[in-house]
Amino acid sequence: MLHPSRLGRLTLLPRALSAMSAPPAGASGQAGPCFAVEGPGSDLVCFTLSAGASGRPEPRCFVPAPGRCYSLCVPAAPSVPMARLHRRLQQRLRQGPFGRCRVLGLLCYGAQAALEKGFLIQDPQGGPETERALEELLRGLGELPPPPLLGVYEAGERGELWQCLWALRGAGGRDLLRRARVVAAEEPPLHPAVPGLSHAAVFHSLEAARSVVEQCTSFIPEATAVLDLVDKCPKQSKKGEFPVIVIEGLDATGKTTVTQSVNDSLNALLLRSPPACISQWRKTFDDEPTLIRRAFYALGNYIVASEIAKASTKSPVVVDRYWHSTAAYAIATEISGKVQNLPPAHHEVYQWPEDLLKPDLVLLLTVSPEERIRRLQGRGLEKTEEETELEANSLFPQKVEESYKRMENPRCQEVDASPSREEVLRTVLYLIKKHCGSL
Numbered sequence: 350m351l352h353p354s355r356l357g358r359l360t361l362l363p364r365a366l367s368a369m370s371a372p373p374a375g376a377s378g379q380a381g382p383c384f385a386v387e388g389p390g391s392d393l394v395c396f397t398l399s400a401g402a403s404g405r406p407e408p409r410c411f412v413p414a415p416g417r418c419y420s421l422c423v424p425a426a427p428s429v430p431m432a433r434l435h436r437r438l439q440q441r442l443r444q445g446p447f448g449r450c451r452v453l454g455l456l457c458y459g460a461q462a463a464l465e466k467g468f469l470i471q472d473p474q475g476g477p478e479t480e481r482a483l484e485e486l487l488r489g490l491g492e493l494p495p496p497p498l499l500g501v502y503e504a505g506e507r508g509e510l511w512q513c514l515w516a517l518r519g520a521g522g523r524d525l526l527r528r529a530r531v532v533a534a535e536e537p538p539l540h541p542a543v544p545g546l547s548h549a550a551v552f553h554s555l556e557a558a559r560s561v562v563e564q565c566t567s568f569i570p571e572a573t574a575v576l577d578l579v580d581k582c583p584k585q586s587k588k589g590e591f592p593v594i595v596i597e598g599l600d601a602t603g604k605t606t607v608t609q610s611v612n613d614s615l616n617a618l619l620l621r622s623p624p625a626c627i628s629q630w631r632k633t634f635d636d637e638p639t640l641i642r643r644a645f646y647a648l649g650n651y652i653v654a655s656e657i658a659k660a661s662t663k664s665p666v667v668v669d670r671y672w673h674s675t676a677a678y679a680i681a682t683e684i685s686g687k688v689q690n691l692p693p694a695h696h697e698v699y700q701w702p703e704d705l706l707k708p709d710l711v712l713l714l715t716v717s718p719e720e721r722i723r724r725l726q727g728r729g730l731e732k733t734e735e736e737t738e739l740e741a742n743s744l745f746p747q748k749v750e751e752s753y754k755r756m757e758n759p760r761c762q763e764v765d766a767s768p769s770r771e772e773v774l775r776t777v778l779y780l781i782k783k784h785c786g787s788l
């Protein structure tokens with residue numbers, strides 16, 4: 350992190366016409382837009398705009414000397430075209446002239462503005478190529494309402510930081526819309542992505558998820574097949590008289606091991622979400638933006654619900670992952686930074702969807718990060734040792750697990766899955782018996 354006085358120029362390319370046209374405010378919580386840079390660390394670097402010399406400090410800077418820094422944003426509204434545009438930009442920023450740059454997440458938010466998501470692009474070498482390539486990239490996006498804006502950040506005489514907001518002309522050239530001072534803002538009390546989570550990533554009804562996947566049929570042929578399967582399922586599936594037990598947890602915590610042994614012990618039926626009938630399309634949807642990817646997994650849960658309804662009339666049912674997984678992973682992916690950034694306990698994102706069949710018991714398997722590393726490594730797969738350790742120790746699994754723990758109605762009952770396989774099975778069977786009675 351360097352002070353802005355050491356910058357040449359810092360360029361932002363926000364597309365938030367509505368947000369950016371609000372009068373500069375100079376403090377977070379006021380009318381103007383605020384920005385949060387989502388670094389690889391756990392803190393957000395927040396800044397806002399001021400009309401003139403405000404006496405407020407510059408934001409902690411994020412520009413590598415002697416390089417330059419750029420960014421761009423698109424509306425984060427839960428719209429399929431915008432989600433795809435964000436994804437497209439993300440992919441383009443990994444290629445070609447941007448290869449030498451470091452790309453961080455950027456959120457634009459404010460009292461009057463809808464959330465925008467974008468990127469902060471740090472070019473360690475400087476030079477005009479990156480700015481030129483960004484302009485080309487934005488012009489190449491074609492007709493988009495509203496048109497992309499370009500913000501150029503410049504250090505003033507006393508080292509203060511200014512934002513110049515430009516509109517790109519289709520044929521070339523650009524018009525200056527505004528110049529405003531960049532000043533530090535406090536981290537907002539709620540992570541800026543929290544208010545939009547229920548629309549952009551965590552689906553609380555079949556209809557909400559269905560409508561997203563329906564908008565994808567023209568460019569994802571598999572979407573039609575998924576919808577056909579969903580539409581064949583009875584609406585509002587009801588559970589039979591036998592218990593339904595869901596096993597949740599991070600990967601390598603022992604879900605497959607436990608579900609298989611519980612299944613054998615109880616003579617139950619084993620199901621998993623996503624169900625086998627749509628599993629072959631996972632890769633396709635995993636490559637899509639969050640909105641589409643999570644809608645796919647959400648629909649998978651409704652298909653599993655109809656399988657559970659049928660099976661639970663005949664025998665106990667054990668389910669390997671269900672809605673809690675879909676929600677916990679979605680929340681942890683969308684909320685950057687530290688565990689404290691997660692939506693607070695009892696937030697709506699932790700509530701079970703009213704139209705989804707509820708299990709009788711949800712068990713959350715947990716092991717220490719060290720044990721999880723051992724199990725991940727023991728299992729091999731394609732990750733290197735270093736990748737495995739990085740993943741297991743990062744904030745991401747902590748956020749997934751904490752989200753699981755905040756789930757309500759039904760809540761996840763935690764099971765320490767570090768002991769031997771036999772002991773974990775005994776504990777799980779004890780809890781099932783305690784909760785569901787004799788089977």
Ligand SMILES: Nc1ncnc2c1ncn2[C@@H]1O[C@H](COP(=O)(O)OP(=O)(O)OP(=O)(O)O)[C@@H](O)[C@H]1O
Nearest residue numbers: 599600601602603604605606724728768769770773
């Ligand atoms: N109690 C245990 N003690 C030691 N090793 C275990 C235990 N339970 C499972 N394992 C081993 O840990 C590894 C991960 O287990 P498993 O595949 O059951 O996890 P999982 O939660 O289903 O993972 P994923 O979600 O990635 O499919 C496997 O190699 C398994 O044999």
Ligand SMILES: Nc1ccn([C@@H]2O[C@H](COP(=O)(O)O)[C@@H](O)[C@H]2O)c(=O)n1
Nearest residue numbers: 600622623646670671672674675676678
């Ligand atoms: N109900 C579910 C199940 C899975 N996911 C997503 O898949 C990933 C884990 O799958 P595994 O096959 O490795 O167990 C996880 O990252 C989730 O994103 C889901 O969303 N909902």
